[in-house]
Amino acid sequence: MEPLTWTGSFGNVLDPIFQIVAGLFLVAVLAQFVGAYVFAPINDHYNPDGTITRGKGANASIATALRYLLLALCAIVAVYIVAGVFSPVGTVGILGAVAKQFSPVWIALLATFLLSISYKRRLGLYGKLFDSTVGMIGFALVMFWVFTAIFVGIFDMIAVHDPLSQVSRMKNKLPGTPLPSIEDGQYAFYLLGGDNLARDVFSRMVHGSVIVIVIAPFATLFAFMVGITLGLPAGYFGGKLDTFLSFLANLVLAFPVILLFYLLVTPEIVATGIPNYMATVLFVFPIIFVGILLNSRFYTRPKLRNPLLSGVLLVMIWIYLSAISAPGTKINLLPGAIDLFNINSGILVVFVSVVFVNAPTVFRIVRGLVLDIQTRDYVAAAQTRGEGPWYIMLWEILPNARGPLIVDFCLRIGYTTILLGTLGFFGLGLPPESPDWGTTINDGRKLLAIYPHPAIVPAMSLLSLVLGLNLLADGLREESLRD
Amino acid sequence: MGLFILRRFGMMLVTALCLTYIVFFMTNLYPNLEKLAKTQGNFRMSEEAVDSFLGDRGYLQPTPIKYLQWLGVLPGFSKELEDGRLLGKCVRPGVAPEDTPRYCGILQGDWGFSTVSKAPVADVLGSRLANTGKLMFWVMVVMVPSALVIGVLAGMKEGSRTDRSLSTVSILSTATPEYVSGVIFIALLASTRNGLGPWLHELGLIEGKALFKGTAKSAMDGITFKNFTLPVVTIALYGMGYIARMTRASMAEVMTAQYIRTARLKGVSFRNIVMKHALRNALIAPFTVIMLQFPWLLNGVVIVETLFSYTGFGWQLVNAAGNNDIEMLLAVSVVSVFVVLVTQLISDIGYVYLNPRIRIS
Numbered sequence A: 001m002e003p004l005t006w007t008g009s010f011g012n013v014l015d016p017i018f019q020i021v022a023g024l025f026l027v028a029v030l031a032q033f034v035g036a037y038v039f040a041p042i043n044d045h046y047n048p049d050g051t052i053t054r055g056k057g058a059n060a061s062i063a064t065a066l067r068y069l070l071l072a073l074c075a076i077v078a079v080y081i082v083a084g085v086f087s088p089v090g091t092v093g094i095l096g097a098v099a100k101q102f103s104p105v106w107i108a109l110l111a112t113f114l115l116s117i118s119y120k121r122r123l124g125l126y127g128k129l130f131d132s133t134v135g136m137i138g139f140a141l142v143m144f145w146v147f148t149a150i151f152v153g154i155f156d157m158i159a160v161h162d163p164l165s166q167v168s169r170m171k172n173k174l175p176g177t178p179l180p181s182i183e184d185g186q187y188a189f190y191l192l193g194g195d196n197l198a199r200d201v202f203s204r205m206v207h208g209s210v211i212v213i214v215i216a217p218f219a220t221l222f223a224f225m226v227g228i229t230l231g232l233p234a235g236y237f238g239g240k241l242d243t244f245l246s247f248l249a250n251l252v253l254a255f256p257v258i259l260l261f262y263l264l265v266t267p268e269i270v271a272t273g274i275p276n277y278m279a280t281v282l283f284v285f286p287i288i289f290v291g292i293l294l295n296s297r298f299y300t301r302p303k304l305r306n307p308l309l310s311g312v313l314l315v316m317i318w319i320y321l322s323a324i325s326a327p328g329t330k331i332n333l334l335p336g337a338i339d340l341f342n343i344n345s346g347i348l349v350v351f352v353s354v355v356f357v358n359a360p361t362v363f364r365i366v367r368g369l370v371l372d373i374q375t376r377d378y379v380a381a382a383q384t385r386g387e388g389p390w391y392i393m394l395w396e397i398l399p400n401a402r403g404p405l406i407v408d409f410c411l412r413i414g415y416t417t418i419l420l421g422t423l424g425f426f427g428l429g430l431p432p433e434s435p436d437w438g439t440t441i442n443d444g445r446k447l448l449a450i451y452p453h454p455a456i457v458p459a460m461s462l463l464s465l466v467l468g469l470n471l472l473a474d475g476l477r478e479e480s481l482r483d
Numbered sequence B: 001m002g003l004f005i006l007r008r009f010g011m012m013l014v015t016a017l018c019l020t021y022i023v024f025f026m027t028n029l030y031p032n033l034e035k036l037a038k039t040q041g042n043f044r045m046s047e048e049a050v051d052s053f054l055g056d057r058g059y060l061q062p063t064p065i066k067y068l069q070w071l072g073v074l075p076g077f078s079k080e081l082e083d084g085r086l087l088g089k090c091v092r093p094g095v096a097p098e099d100t101p102r103y104c105g106i107l108q109g110d111w112g113f114s115t116v117s118k119a120p121v122a123d124v125l126g127s128r129l130a131n132t133g134k135l136m137f138w139v140m141v142v143m144v145p146s147a148l149v150i151g152v153l154a155g156m157k158e159g160s161r162t163d164r165s166l167s168t169v170s171i172l173s174t175a176t177p178e179y180v181s182g183v184i185f186i187a188l189l190a191s192t193r194n195g196l197g198p199w200l201h202e203l204g205l206i207e208g209k210a211l212f213k214g215t216a217k218s219a220m221d222g223i224t225f226k227n228f229t230l231p232v233v234t235i236a237l238y239g240m241g242y243i244a245r246m247t248r249a250s251m252a253e254v255m256t257a258q259y260i261r262t263a264r265l266k267g268v269s270f271r272n273i274v275m276k277h278a279l280r281n282a283l284i285a286p287f288t289v290i291m292l293q294f295p296w297l298l299n300g301v302v303i304v305e306t307l308f309s310y311t312g313f314g315w316q317l318v319n320a321a322g323n324n325d326i327e328m329l330l331a332v333s334v335v336s337v338f339v340v341l342v343t344q345l346i347s348d349i350g351y352v353y354l355n356p357r358i359r360i361s
Helices: A008-038 A058-086 A093-101 A103-118 A124-131 A133-153 A201-237 A239-254 A257-264 A267-272 A274-282 A284-298 A302-324 A345-373 A377-385 A389-400 A402-425 A437-447 A453-482 B002-027 B030-040 B047-056 B063-071 B121-156 B161-174 B178-189 B196-203 B225-255 B258-266 B270-282 B284-307 B313-323 B326-354
Strands: B078-080 B086-088
Touching: A008 A058, A008 A093, A008 B161, A058 A093, A058 A103, A093 A103, A103 A124, A103 A133, A124 A133, A124 A453, A133 A201, A133 A453, A201 A239, A201 A284, A201 A345, A201 A389, A201 A402, A201 A437, A201 A453, A239 A345, A239 B002, A239 B326, A257 A274, A257 A345, A257 A402, A257 B002, A257 B284, A257 B313, A257 B326, A267 A274, A267 B030, A274 A284, A274 A302, A274 A345, A284 A302, A284 A389, A345 A389, A345 A402, A377 A389, A389 A402, A402 A437, A402 A453, A402 B178, A402 B284, A437 A453, A437 B178, A453 B161, A453 B178, B002 B063, B002 B326, B030 B047, B121 B161, B121 B225, B121 B270, B121 B284, B121 B313, B121 B326, B161 B225, B178 B196, B178 B225, B178 B284, B225 B270, B225 B284, B258 B270, B270 B284, B284 B313, B284 B326, B313 B326
Parallel strands: none
Antiparallel strands: B078 B086
């Protein structure tokens, strides 16, 4: 079979157009940049009847041209994708075949955007996100990977080969290479090439997204639980507690992250059970947080509180015990029959160290916010009403600190993704054959100058996810500042 | 002010002690010591052999005692074997037993002996730090001016198109960790088969087939544009975006201040407003950010030195951690803690010095 080219026969028509438009777009970007300093600024004219007349001039025409070129560029990319989805494999080359594999993701993305945009006025801060272009682009990038992870992880759809199986004679093959012999039901191509162990780069990349999308948000959430549960009292009560906790936070922050990883994530340390003990401590915080949250709210209504609190705590403690106890490790509390799930020890140690690194920063942010919000009148009013300190912290201060915290949450997921990549890059924690992006980059970098594709593909994926999260955070910040 | 600095120094000392104790504890856990014994002796040692190897060298004493020996408060462990060989913490190859000092810790200026490099830690680490110093110098030279220019240009007209495109660039650079940008750079610029190199070679613009070198090994002997550009740019890029964004925020805030409006109403030209009135105040915040960026750069240094195989401080960290070179790791952590805390101190002092409105109570 013929190897696939990048855009196939379809590209013969569209490629030149794409190149011309892309070239013009770059020229326009440069022109805009230079124009801002060379030509006169755009002067919009405010008419007496309240309308605005757009100013004319070189800068205004450049801006218009730029907007249309960008639209044209997006339209052409969309044509590639649509053509790829609806034509047989090979017509639109590698791009089309990849787009075809991602078709469930496109449908899910389209549905999300259509629904969200049509109801955006009723959706609060989330709906406001769809007012900012930057926020929408970021959201699209993030959701692309979230949907990919869902479809790969739960429905096993997008990947074309097994991420671990090797096919002979496919070692380091270029993107679009057909398999030498095709068995029944096997996909005929290595879409993005083969790596140095003859595995499919594309399938490994999409399987890697599952690991990142599962660990990064959860680890960030746990770091937030720890940071909030400790940061609120530190900021609110101050004094010795604050000094002590701040000292601990600064201690962890003074550690070079990579040294910490090397100390925590080696097999020798895992054998001593230290990560398990750390998990035991760190996983308690969500229970404390939810417990105090509910108790402080329903303290005055014991009839509702007692069943609610005991029910919620029971379930959480059960999940907690299942999470920390696993057969064969130092902590094995629950008998197998009621142990709900076991966390892979490699994943657990990565998870714990990432939470441990992130929590002190969250602590500092929360503490700073509390110190600021504490001086507001509504806090004084609550104190006068005789509310307890925990009620004030969790139900007066925390909701009012949500804006910066949500923005930081998005940024921090991105940072956690980078940390996970760093761990993989140094070969720490996850097993060496794991398809996560950091490990794959580490695998691919040895032959980078000759065969770049095994490392470039996961590198670009990681970049796009982190970029999406940063843009999303930027959009959220802009929109939350507006009200 | 004197008292403030004194208190900060006290704090630094306590933090450094705590951190080194944690590193000491982690590296002295039994599985790590077992690994050390097996790499130093041989891999097929029996358990008894491991125990006697560790016991003879004093590794099996309680951790606090070993820690105090490392500090130089307690006399170093020593033991004479049956065949008359002297083993112990203070014993160095080539030093006669009668010349071996009783105390050999940090307080005596002895940083210990690297079990991997078979050389005193201070000598090895010194040369590594010199290498990293060169790298950091060039990173600063590239990163700081470009970040400040981008930030000021973006912040002086907040919301303009220039601002938006520059902000997008800085977001893009903060979203690109070193191991991603390094990989992309090597594939695009340092390959003889792909990317720009072969293309430029065909056009006759460059001599070799690759534009830059993918490793910085030759940079240890002499830094050239070819072998040092990629490591420097890779580190600088990640830090640049963050500093640029901070500069932009600070510049945008200054541009809305009352005195800038007064200057405008007075008829001062935009160029003069930016250069003479706004810039000086806008650069206070980035100063502290740049100082606090040092610890982050340390991370970048570790990744980039590994990626480009440049034997500096970061490379040494990875090497020492991978082989459980205890005393080297301790020295590495002391150095990095020192860097983190000193830059914090400088940023605090500098902030007060640059901004007369703030006084330490």
